[in-house]
Amino acid sequence: MKEDLKYKILKASLDLLEEGDVSALSMREVARRAGVSHQAPYHYFADREAILAELVRDGFERLHQDETSAVDAHDDQKDKIAALGESYVQFALENPSLFRLMFRCDMVDLDKHPDAKAAANKAFDVPIRVMGSNSNVDEATRFATVIGCWSMAHGLATLALEGVLTNKLADLDQSLDDLIRNTVKTFTARLPD
Amino acid sequence: MKEDLKYKILKASLDLLEEGDVSALSMREVARRAGVSHQAPYHYFADREAILAELVRDGFERLHQDETSAVDAHDDQKDKIAALGESYVQFALENPSLFRLMFRCDMVDLDKHPDAKAAANKAFDVPIRVMGSNSNVDEATRFATVIGCWSMAHGLATLALEGVLTNKLADLDQSLDDLIRNTVKTFTARLPD
DNA sequence: TATCTGTTCTTGACACTGTCAAGATAATAA
DNA sequence: TTATTATCTTGACAGTGTCAAGAACAGATA
Numbered sequence: 001m002k003e004d005l006k007y008k009i010l011k012a013s014l015d016l017l018e019e020g021d022v023s024a025l026s027m028r029e030v031a032r033r034a035g036v037s038h039q040a041p042y043h044y045f046a047d048r049e050a051i052l053a054e055l056v057r058d059g060f061e062r063l064h065q066d067e068t069s070a071v072d073a074h075d076d077q078k079d080k081i082a083a084l085g086e087s088y089v090q091f092a093l094e095n096p097s098l099f100r101l102m103f104r105c106d107m108v109d110l111d112k113h114p115d116a117k118a119a120a121n122k123a124f125d126v127p128i129r130v131m132g133s134n135s136n137v138d139e140a141t142r143f144a145t146v147i148g149c150w151s152m153a154h155g156l157a158t159l160a161l162e163g164v165l166t167n168k169l170a171d172l173d174q175s176l177d178d179l180i181r182n183t184v185k186t187f188t189a190r191l192p193d
Numbered sequence: 194m195k196e197d198l199k200y201k202i203l204k205a206s207l208d209l210l211e212e213g214d215v216s217a218l219s220m221r222e223v224a225r226r227a228g229v230s231h232q233a234p235y236h237y238f239a240d241r242e243a244i245l246a247e248l249v250r251d252g253f254e255r256l257h258q259d260e261t262s263a264v265d266a267h268d269d270q271k272d273k274i275a276a277l278g279e280s281y282v283q284f285a286l287e288n289p290s291l292f293r294l295m296f297r298c299d300m301v302d303l304d305k306h307p308d309a310k311a312a313a314n315k316a317f318d319v320p321i322r323v324m325g326s327n328s329n330v331d332e333a334t335r336f337a338t339v340i341g342c343w344s345m346a347h348g349l350a351t352l353a354l355e356g357v358l359t360n361k362l363a364d365l366d367q368s369l370d371d372l373i374r375n376t377v378k379t380f381t382a383r384l385p386d
Numbered sequence: 387t388a389t390c391t392g393t394t395c396t397t398g399a400c401a402c403t404g405t406c407a408a409g410a411t412a413a414t415a416a
Numbered sequence: 417t418t419a420t421t422a423t424c425t426t427g428a429c430a431g432t433g434t435c436a437a438g439a440a441c442a443g444a445t446a
Binding site: 021022097104105106121124128141145147151152154155156158162163164165167168179182187190 | 360
Binding site for chain 3: 005036038039042043
């Protein structure tokens with residue numbers, strides 16, 4: 001079927017990405033897995049980065065979905081924020097290599113791939129939309145709060161991903177999930193109403 | 194001089210790293226810059242990862258220094274924490290490629306490089322030591338607070354590095370520095386005494 | 387039906403990479 | 417002086433991304 005190979009290539013690429021790191025995703029190995037010549041992928045993707053960009057775009061789309069369904073599942077404002085944070089970290093843990101890739105502008109220059117950039121902005125706008133509506137505080141504080149929460153979720157995700165947290169976790173009698181839930185809850189509780 | 198070439202190679206490597214991304218750091222380019230044959234570096238480093246590990250080790254050493262001098266410059270507990278966070282982000286902004294590399298376990302497996310791992314742990318222990326001493330809260334909350342603050346600093350650094358923040362900053366009349374300071378201060382103010 | 391045109395894929399080449407193997411050269415020790 | 421070791425070079429190999437050119441095939445046009 002038409003465009004069939006394109007999705008075969010993307011599937012093989014995603015598999016390779018999550019099997020190992022991004023360096024395992026080579027143009028030729030992707031072609032090999034799709035059962036075509038080493039040059040065939042070039043018909044659908046300008047270069048290696050174009051494949052990565054497509055994976056990144058899809059990643060941000062899925063992250064956006066996870067975020068919105070997490071937010072929509074709650075009514076209380078702070079519950080929304082906590083669920084949003086947890087879904088963010090959860091996504092990272094479930095798609096480690098992809099998540100890493102999604103924030104590697106040295107690998108995928110979003111300015112060169114508008115579709116991926118648009119998807120990223122859609123995902124980024126969820127926290128801003130959810131938290132940016134608190135009119136009880138001034139704008140600077142509100143913005144700082146949004147960025148801080150987002151940063152915390154992103155940092156949690158990154159540190160958990162790189163195994164830094166599990167190292168430090170050995171002492172405490174806590175699972176990684178508990179730690180993440182605990183951390184998110186501890187900080188959302190301190191947010192202004 | 195003995196070991197002279199070793200440091201020439203490390204210097205060339207760090208230069209290459211900060212000039213572009215980590216992929217610009219090739220064994221052969223490093224050798225070329227040091228003015229030696231493509232194989233000479235192998236006398237001092239087992240492979241490419243060994244060079245990266247050495248850069249990472251040095252990076253964590255410097256981060257640790259920055260952290261401690263930031264902490265030591267203040268007496269008040271919350272000032273210490275704020276300064277610590279800012280120094281962390283500052284380090285990332287001043288050494289973007291190196292900072293990225295320091296948290297890329299797919300590139301440098303710390304378990305294979307004990308020296309780098311030790312340096313990393315030394316740097317990681319500063320926030321734990323500074324914040325972990327608050328006896329007014331239970332241990333789980335204390336740990337969550339430490340991890341949360343550290344995550345926020347790490348997330349801020351990462352997001353700032355990848356240009357995500359500067360994108361979102363266009364609306365507000367704020368510099369990146371201001372935003373970072375603001376965010377750190379906003380959240381340290383909410384910490385329990 | 388026969389010819390043209392564009393899509394889709396293949397084959398071949400090139401310069402680059404990391405790294406193994408082996409040799410050369412120079413410093414040091416006996 | 418000779419032997420040994422540290423230091424560096426030369427050469428090779430398989431792997432990579434990607435440019436260039438060609439083959440196979442589809443569909444449209446005549």
